[in-house]
Amino acid sequence: MASPKDPAQEAWELLWRIMQAHKPRFLALAQELGLSPAQLHALRLLEPGVELPMSSLAGRLFCDASNVTGIVDRLESRGLIERRPAAQDRRVKLLSLTDEGARLREIAWRQMSRPPAEIAALPLEHKRALRDALRSAFDQVADAGDAQAPTPTGRG
Amino acid sequence: MASPKDPAQEAWELLWRIMQAHKPRFLALAQELGLSPAQLHALRLLEPGVELPMSSLAGRLFCDASNVTGIVDRLESRGLIERRPAAQDRRVKLLSLTDEGARLREIAWRQMSRPPAEIAALPLEHKRALRDALRSAFDQVADAGDAQAPTPTGRG
DNA sequence: TATTGTTATACTCTATAACTATA
DNA sequence: TATAGTTATAGAGTATAACAATA
Numbered sequence: 001m002a003s004p005k006d007p008a009q010e011a012w013e014l015l016w017r018i019m020q021a022h023k024p025r026f027l028a029l030a031q032e033l034g035l036s037p038a039q040l041h042a043l044r045l046l047e048p049g050v051e052l053p054m055s056s057l058a059g060r061l062f063c064d065a066s067n068v069t070g071i072v073d074r075l076e077s078r079g080l081i082e083r084r085p086a087a088q089d090r091r092v093k094l095l096s097l098t099d100e101g102a103r104l105r106e107i108a109w110r111q112m113s114r115p116p117a118e119i120a121a122l123p124l125e126h127k128r129a130l131r132d133a134l135r136s137a138f139d140q141v142a143d144a145g146d147a148q149a150p151t152p153t154g155r156g
Numbered sequence: 157m158a159s160p161k162d163p164a165q166e167a168w169e170l171l172w173r174i175m176q177a178h179k180p181r182f183l184a185l186a187q188e189l190g191l192s193p194a195q196l197h198a199l200r201l202l203e204p205g206v207e208l209p210m211s212s213l214a215g216r217l218f219c220d221a222s223n224v225t226g227i228v229d230r231l232e233s234r235g236l237i238e239r240r241p242a243a244q245d246r247r248v249k250l251l252s253l254t255d256e257g258a259r260l261r262e263i264a265w266r267q268m269s270r271p272p273a274e275i276a277a278l279p280l281e282h283k284r285a286l287r288d289a290l291r292s293a294f295d296q297v298a299d300a301g302d303a304q305a306p307t308p309t310g311r312g
Numbered sequence: 313t314a315t316t317g318t319t320a321t322a323c324t325c326t327a328t329a330a331c332t333a334t335a
Numbered sequence: 336t337a338t339a340g341t342t343a344t345a346g347a348g349t350a351t352a353a354c355a356a357t358a
Contacts, residue, residue: 007287008278012271014290019175023218036324036349055339062179064327069341071325091334091339115168121296122164122289130289131163133282134170140277192326192347210317220350225318227348247316247357 022116029111033104034078040108042071043080048102051094053086080104178272185267189260190234196264198227199236204258207250209242236260 030040038061045060046052054072058065072095075081080101086092097105114120119130186196194217201216202208210228214221228251231237236257242248253261270276275286 006271007280007283008271008275009269011283011287011290012275013269014287014294015171015174015275016268018171018290018293027218038325053339062183063325065340066328066342067326074324085334089335089339093340112172113165113169115162115164118293118297119164119168119171122293124163126289126292127163127167129285130293131167131170133278133286133289134167134174136282137174137274137278137286138170141274194348211315219348221317222319222351223349230347245316245358249317 018116018118021118025116026112029108033108036074038067038071039075042068042075043097043101043105044108044112046081046095046097046101046105048097048105051096053092053094054083055092057095075101174272174274177274181272182268185264189264192230194223194227195231198224198231199253199257199261200264200268202237202251202253202257202261204253204261207252209248209250210239211248213251231257 027037030037033040035043042057042061045057054068055065058068072081072083076083079098081095081097083093083095086094183193186193189196198213198217201213210224211221214224228237228239232239235254237251237253239249239251242250
């Protein structure tokens with residue numbers, strides 16, 4: 001475990017540690033904004049000026065559509081998002097940020113996009129190396145577009 | 157958003173995307189093993205042959221100690237872990253993996269340590285570059301040792 | 313008095329299944 | 336028939352507060 005042979009595996013483990021170390025920051029931010037972690041996550045996934053069907057949000061949250069109803073209910077009752085039926089197919093509900101929602105999301109985004117200490121402290125050439133390696137990682141893999149839920153099947 | 161000036165910020169955003177893309181794999185694995193995500197996470201944080209106080213597990217999970225009681229209850233009732241009072245301070249309960257728990261954790265570990273497609277598909281020199289950059293990231297920051305919960309204060 | 317873990321409580325998240333309304 | 340979202344339900348995660356046992 002100290003030094004796996006495969007550099008990709010070691011990179012992956014280090015990457016996991018960075019994300020773990022980041023978690024408290026995310027939780028503290030949600031707390032600060034008066035949102036649950038899931039609500040903050042959902043808010044972040046909505047882009048200003050872009051309407052998103054509830055089913056797409058469910059996909060991006062990797063959860064069942066029935067959850068999204070509640071999460072959206074709570075965000076809507078706080079005046080952060082709105083839902084309206086789609087013109088083409090009135091079964092579909094389109095989500096959009098309100099001004100207040102966009103404001104809050106902007107604050108959240110600004111906080112969350114600040115790299116954690118591990119990365120921020122790197123010398124510039126290492127930051128560049130990291131960025132370049134990650135860029136090419138996404139060049140390698142065909143862009144998956146909308147994240148897809150893996151047919152959730154679990155406890156419940 | 158397409159190309160932030162700061163390479164660290166762009167690296168961080170790409171890193172976040174990789175972790176997002178990884179989430180379904182984690183959920184599917186938990187499902188497969190018949191564990192909740194939190195239970196799988198806890199199981200992963202227990203090292204074979206190492207006894208861990210419940211409070212330390214709470215710290216590593218970034219959650220309140222009162223949650224750990226339930227999570228540990230469920231893992232224990234499945235025969236995956238055990239708790240026993242510490243000799244020095246009988247208030248403290250030490251957690252350890254059972255053989256079955258260690259077996260399941262090994263399976264989980266093997267799955268989770270496989271890098272996601274984005275990283276696995278990189279050419280070797282890019283894997284090395286990524287690993288080296290991440291290694292130096294951890295050299296920069298003093299090792300935090302036991303993760304510390306950020307004084308959880310939230311909805312409840 | 314202070315601390316570790318538990319219990320009681322309330323809310324949120326989660327999936328499944330059944331339902332409504334559209335298509 | 337099929338699909339998007341809702342509702343009902345039940346179990347799990349979460350924090351707070353009060354508590355027991357121990358220090």
